[in-house]
Amino acid sequence: MAYAAGALFTLTFVVMQALSASARGAPDSFADLAERLSPSVVNITTSTMVAGRDLPALPRAPQGSPLEELFPDLFGPQGNGEDRQRRASALGSGFIISADGFIVTNNHVIDGADEIQIELFDGGPLLDAKLIGTDAKTDIALLKVEADAPLPFVGFGDSDVSRVGDWVLAIGNPLGQGFSVSSGIISARNRSLRGTYDDYIQTDAAINKGNSGGPLFNMDGTVIGVNTAIISPTGGSIGLGFSMSSNVVSRVVEQLKEYGETRRGWLGVQIQDVDKDIANAVGLESVKGALVSNVPDGPAMEAGILAGDVILNFDGREVSDTRGLVRAVGNAEVGKAVRVVIFREGKTQTLKVVLGRREDAERDPVVPVVGQPDATADHEAMGMRLTGLTDEVRGQLGLEDNVKGVAVLTVDEASDAFKKGMRSGDLISEVGQKPVTAPTDVTEALKAAKDAGRKSVLLLVRRDGAPRFVALALDE
Incomplete structure (x- = not known):
């Protein structure tokens, strides 16, 4: 120094x-x-x-x-x-x-x-x-x-x-x-x-x-x-x-x-740690792995990895958390074909990914896009008031015409959603790993999760374009 x-x-x-x-x-x-x-x-x-x-x-x-x-x-x-x-x-x-x-x-x-x-x-x-x-x-x-x-x-x-x-x-x-x-x-x-x-x-x-x-x-x-x-x-x-x-x-x-x-390896995913609520929401028996929150154009997308997948194993090494996965990928050889074990919809599957180079990806970042929504009336769910994406809402949130999801208008400060960081202006893209375009889609997904015996449900949330997963407890 x-x-x-x-x-x-x-x-x-x-x-x-x-x-x-x-x-x-x-x-x-x-x-x-x-x-x-x-x-x-x-x-x-x-x-x-x-x-x-x-x-x-x-x-x-x-x-x-x-x-x-x-x-x-x-x-x-x-x-x-x-x-x-x-x-x-x-x-x-x-x-x-x-x-x-x-x-x-x-x-x-x-x-x-x-x-x-x-x-x-x-x-x-x-x-x-x-x-x-x-x-x-x-x-x-x-x-x-x-x-x-x-x-x-x-x-x-x-x-x-x-x-x-x-x-x-x-x-x-x-x-x-x-x-x-x-x-x-x-x-x-x-x-x-x-x-x-x-x-x-x-x-x-x-x-x-x-x-x-x-x-x-x-x-x-x-x-x-x-x-x-x-x-x-x-x-x-x-x-x-x-x-x-x-x-x-x-x-x-x-x-x-x-x-x-x-020259570090690049998988091409945005990830977050798995906590107890997230593990329960996706059906994992234990808290482990790295949850994929977004997949831009790159090696992971080409291999079929999706947002909502949990990466459990990378190139023969168990993945305990995001930090371990980042280091393992970075230490891997550029251009190497590796096997990645993921957890999706209650089952594991193995995909083969040809790694890119992280330094190249950082010089030419890819901005993810999502599709066009339907606008519907406001609706209450899990302590949040939700609305479809009208032209007025898009203007207020600064959203492009090609963005799909349900906007959060207000959040009850006593709710689990507020405790987990949900705020006014957030955009919900998925509930229970299913795309949503209207508030009614959210309520239907919540009912499906309850019917399946889940204690929590996974929401894919975007704020200022950055995606993350939030696991919310379901009402008894």
Whole structure:
């Protein structure tokens, strides 16, 4: 992480990796391990030209004044307040992963820099680093330096076998103080902070500003994480440090080295977690899987996946929740044909999907559309007043002519619908996984769900064009 002043509750990013198959007691000393590993860790200095608008304006000399010649830095063209530029520097950490000079660090350490220099553990001249590639989603960057001799390096371990309570070692450049070692244990695993692909190891090993991009080692001396972030009210370590797990980082690094960019698999669905009410509404015996809320043009649509399906298995791996599915798809090879097990209308079925590339889909997003409705009179159901889509309603809600569904006019604040987040202006597209175009369609679908013995019913709701499923309890 860059060495700069932090705001209240600083969140600073780092990545780490761990390998430990069995529990060990506390070592008598970390000295041998630190001595062996430190040469593979580097200090990173970045610099960037920034505008000087935040600098105080200096007095202006009259044009042609001798002061311009005598004191050009103060009174010359470059010394007149906001027109000046200055070079800003920042510090971070990294580690060497190959003898030929590939270095891993955090993306935020080098982001926006026009000059990156590397300081090796044994001193010597600073080395200029070339940026090979970055991945903002995991906050990882890959650099390359040229050296006169092979460089000491370290390898990635298997972070998945690390355990809460295992000893770990962090090495880096905290607060610009140069090479420094801290030790602690793994406090928690599989932490998520804010990213789609987050898989952080939490540690109480001291991590401070400047440690960003440095390695987190296990007691075997392999990297199990990249130190990326801290949570702190002061900006300093309070024992809440986070390292991106090596099993995420190593895959990103392989792709950056080969392609200069990431290439993640793309299934082409919008999903949400399954809760108890949703599981009951669709007939699942347990709370698991990822509920498909929308299917735009893409691999999933071509394979026959529909909104309302619950994905239970992806490429041979059980899906427990949306986070697990996103990571599994992202780690899958672009163009690979995978088997996806879905739950639909009380039965499971297997579909084959040829994965696309997520980065391509993000550059060319697809906007889903739904069809033309019939307009009918207002109606009360489940604490909501519903209406068909007249031209007036469409205008009020900003809906296109090709949108189909039933609009929510009001929601009783004492109802289950209000508690589950339903609000005036929402559009109900499906009830019980059946399309609805009029309020009477809603009441018929509710009656069908009750007759089938359901305790709750699933509604597909759109707000500002974004779909989500809501499970509402049926009246006894």
